[in-house]
Amino acid sequence: MVPVSYYFALSAILFTLGALGVLLRRNAIIVFMSIELMLNAANLLFVAFARSFGALNGQIYVFFVIAVAAAEVAVGLALIVAIFRSRQTVNLDDITSMKG
Amino acid sequence: MNGDLLLFFGLALVAVGAAVAMLVSRNAVYSALFLIINFATIAVFFLMLGAPFIAMAQVTVYAGAIMVLFLFVIMLLGAEQIQLPGRGGWQRPLAILLAVALVAETAVVIFGRGEVTQMLQPSASDYGNPQAIGMTLFSDFLLPFEVTSVLLLAAMVGVIVITKEDRKKPE
Numbered sequence: 001m002v003p004v005s006y007y008f009a010l011s012a013i014l015f016t017l018g019a020l021g022v023l024l025r026r027n028a029i030i031v032f033m034s035i036e037l038m039l040n041a042a043n044l045l046f047v048a049f050a051r052s053f054g055a056l057n058g059q060i061y062v063f064f065v066i067a068v069a070a071a072e073v074a075v076g077l078a079l080i081v082a083i084f085r086s087r088q089t090v091n092l093d094d095i096t097s098m099k100g
Numbered sequence: 101m102n103g104d105l106l107l108f109f110g111l112a113l114v115a116v117g118a119a120v121a122m123l124v125s126r127n128a129v130y131s132a133l134f135l136i137i138n139f140a141t142i143a144v145f146f147l148m149l150g151a152p153f154i155a156m157a158q159v160t161v162y163a164g165a166i167m168v169l170f171l172f173v174i175m176l177l178g179a180e181q182i183q184l185p186g187r188g189g190w191q192r193p194l195a196i197l198l199a200v201a202l203v204a205e206t207a208v209v210i211f212g213r214g215e216v217t218q219m220l221q222p223s224a225s226d227y228g229n230p231q232a233i234g235m236t237l238f239s240d241f242l243l244p245f246e247v248t249s250v251l252l253l254a255a256m257v258g259v260i261v262i263t264k265e266d267r268k269k270p271e
Contacts, residue, residue, distance in 0.1 A: 001220045002108045005210045007145070010112050012206035014138075016199045017119040023195035029128055029174055033135050036166070037119055040142050043158075051149045051220055051228075056236050059151050059228060063237070066154075066161050067248045071255035073166050077173045078259040084177050 007048035015041035028080050028090040032073065039069050107148070115141040128174045132167055139163040149220075150228040 014037060021034025043062045050058025084090055115138050122134040139162045146155035226232055237245055 002104050002148075004220060006108060006112075007149075008210055009206065010115065010145075012203060013116055014119055016202050017116070017123060019202070020195055020199050021123045023191055023198070025123070027128060029170065029177075030122075030131055033122065033131060033170060036135065036162070037122070037138065040139065040162070043154075044142055044145055047146055047149045047151050047154060050151070054227065056228065056232060059154050059233060060236055060241050062151075062154050063157060063233075064241075064244060064248060066157055067252065070161055070166060071252050073169060074255050074259050075262070077169060078262040081173060081177065082262050090177060 004048055004052045007044060011041045011045040011048070014038075014044070026092050028083075028092050028095070029077075031092065032076055032080070036069065036073070039065060104148070111141050111144055115145075129171065132170045132174060135170075136163050136167050139167070152228065153230040153233045154228075 018038035046058040118138040125131040143155045143158040
């Protein structure tokens with residue numbers, strides 16, 4: 001069997017890669033995908049600890065995280081589409097004001 | 101090295117490789133496709149950890165619905181070929197420094213404490229099956245479940261309002 005710490009390390013690496021994507025990339029859609037990567041790293045850790053403690057609560061939390069992520073992605077992508085309509089760009093360096 | 105460890109390291113290699121490829125791809129469509137690979141490997145990890153229901157939700161909701169939405173928006177906006185501008189040069193070393201710090205802290209937590217290095221034991225046969233998940237979800241977590249439904253409805257209404265064409269604006 002695999003130790004829990006291996007899942008811990010993998011989750012940390014994936015979370016770090018997602019944070020790097022948020023900090024380095026300037027394309028708003030790629031930044032959103034990096035946030036999804038971080039949420040998935042957290043989900044993996046939830047399931048690993050749920051298995052480690054023999055409880056089901058962690059899996060329920062992952063279910064809620066997935067549902068909230070779906071709502072967040074829908075609203076976020078709608079915002080990106082609205083911003084693209086008024087600014088013709090998805091570059092985060094060019095989006096510095098909320099005035100249309 | 102037994103089969104479980106071999107499977108774990110193979111899948112971890114695929115997951116981390118797909119995540120790195122997602123970060124460095126110039127084309128946003130390729131980034132989305134690499135992220136789908138990453139989500140699929142995470143779903144296999146969920147299966148290994150005895151969570152088949154969560155694995156199926158991961159495949160259908162994340163790798164299916166959400167990533168199709170991403171691909172649709174990327175192709176709708178034609179935003180797949182946006183190059184990095186020259187600005188923001190100071191962010192790159194800072195971000196890499198912070199990433200190294202985060203990994204170092206995690207390594208200290210993992211190897212400095214003994215209780216998280218235990219091996220996963222084989223669990224009970226009914227652990228994590230959809231019936232047990234459903235019983236927990238609709239007994240202990242009924243209120244959060246209903247709140248989630250309201251949240252999804254609010255998100256749907258919000259999306260329609262945000263993307264609606266403003267018809268009152270004079271052309």
